[in-house]
Amino acid sequence: METSRVTHVRQLLRERKYRTLSVDLLRWHPADIAEVLEDLEPSERLLALRLLPDEVAGEVLAEMEESSAREILDDISPERLADILEDIQDDDAAALLEDVPDALREEVIALMEAEEAEDVRERLSYPENSAGRLMTADVVRLRRRWTVAETLDYLRHAAQTLGSVYYLYVVDEDDHLVGVVPLRALVTAAPEKTIREIMTPNVVRVNVFDDQEIVADLAAKYNFVALPVVDSEERLVGVITIDDLVDVLEEEATEDIQRLGGSEPLGTAYFATPIRTMIRKRIGWLMLLFVGGTLTGSVIRLFEDITTQFTALTIFIPLLIGTGGNAGSQTVATVIRALALGEVEFHEIFHVVLREATTASTIGLILGGIAFVRALLWHTGYEIAWVVALSLPFITVWAAIIGAMIPLVADRLGIDPTVISGPFISTSVDATGLAIYFTIARLILM
Incomplete structure (x- = not known):
C-alpha cells in the first residue's frame, strides 16, 4: 500500500498535477502522509508539503522521523513555519523546534501569535525528556x-x-x-x-x-x-x-x-544515524568487553597443564561459554522485565536467585545429558564426556545466579540495570564458566 502511494505521489508531482495530489493527500491520515513523504526525495517532500493546509502540514511534520522533519524545516520559510506551528498542539510545535538552529527558532517564535509563542517558549524552557516538554497546555x-x-x-x-x-x-x-x-x-x-x-x-x-x-x-x-x-x-x-x-x-x-545489548541508545532513527555516531555509541562497551575477554585467555593459560594433556577439552569451550552466556542473558532479561513491571524488589533477591538457580539446574541437567551423548559420538571418551556433562549444570546455575543478582543490585544502587547487565554477563560468565569447567576436569582427569 505504502509503495503504491509513493509511486502515485511521484507520478503526480512529475506530471505537475498539484491540485489532484492535494485532494488525494487530504484523503489520507497525517501518519500515512508522513510515511509516504519520508520515502520521497527532499525536493519532492518539500513540494508535497506545500500543497497541504497549515494544520495538516503541522500534523504530518509531527508524525515524521526527526531527521526527515528537520530537513524540511531547514527549507521552509520562517513565515510558513510560524503559520504551521500556530495550528498544531504546543507540545508538537516545541518538539519540531527543538533541533533547529537557535537563530531560526527565535525568528519563527517571534513571527507566531503571542499566545501560541508563549506556550511554545514555556515548553522549550523545561528540560529535555521532562514532563514539561511532553505536555500540552490545552487542558480542560x-x-x-x-x-x-x-x-x-x-x-x-x-x-x-x-x-x-x-x-x-x-x-x-x-x-x-x-x-x-x-x-x-x-x-x-x-x-x-x-x-x-x-x-x-x-x-x-x-x-x-x-x-x-x-x-x-x-x-x-x-x-x-x-x-x-x-x-x-x-x-x-x-x-x-x-x-x-x-x-x-x-x-x-x-x-x-x-542498552541491554551493550550499546548506548541511538536517539534517532537507524538510517538517520551517522556511522560515526554508531561507532561512538558502541565502541565504549566493546572496548570494555574486549578487555574483559582477556580474562578468558588468562583462565585458559592458568589451566594450560590440563588443556595440553587433554586437548579434547578445548573442543567444548565454545559450547560451554556460549551456553553460560545464553543462560545468564535469559535470566537478566527476565529479571529486568520483572523489575520494570514492579513484580520483584531487592528484598526478594534470595527468592529470585533461588527460583532462577532451580530453573537453571534443571535446564543444565538436560543439556548435560545431551552433551554427554554428543561427546561420546565425537569419540572423546567417557571421562571427557562426564566432565562436559557435569560442567553444564554448574555453569548454567552460576550464570543464572549472576544474571539474577546483577539487575537487582544495580537497581538498588540507583544504576539502570539495562546499562550494565548485558556486558557484565558477557565478561564474567565466560571467565568463571571456564574456571568451573577446568576445575571439574582437573578433579576427574588428574
Missing part, C-alpha cells in the same frame, strides 16, 4: 460547583479550542488540581449532579520536571491514556496525552533494548 479545567449540565454546555462551546479530551480535571480557585472526572462518568451522570459529587479526588499526576521514564511507568501501571501535569505548587499546568505517552513508551523500550 472544571470547577467543583458546576453541575453536569453546565459542564456539558461548557464543553460544547469550547470544543473548537480543545484538543483530545480523555479526562476532565477539576481545579480550585488557585488552579490546584483537586479531582478528575472521566468523560464516561460525566455523560452518564444525572444533569443536576455537581462535579464535586462525581469526581475522583485522588489524582495520579506528574510534576513538570519529572523524567519521561516516570511518566511512562505511571501510564503503564495505571493504564491511563492521559496524565495531568502540575507545577511545584500542585497547580494544573498541562496534560500529556496518549500520542505522546505511546512515543515515550516506545522510546524507553528502544533505549532499554539497545
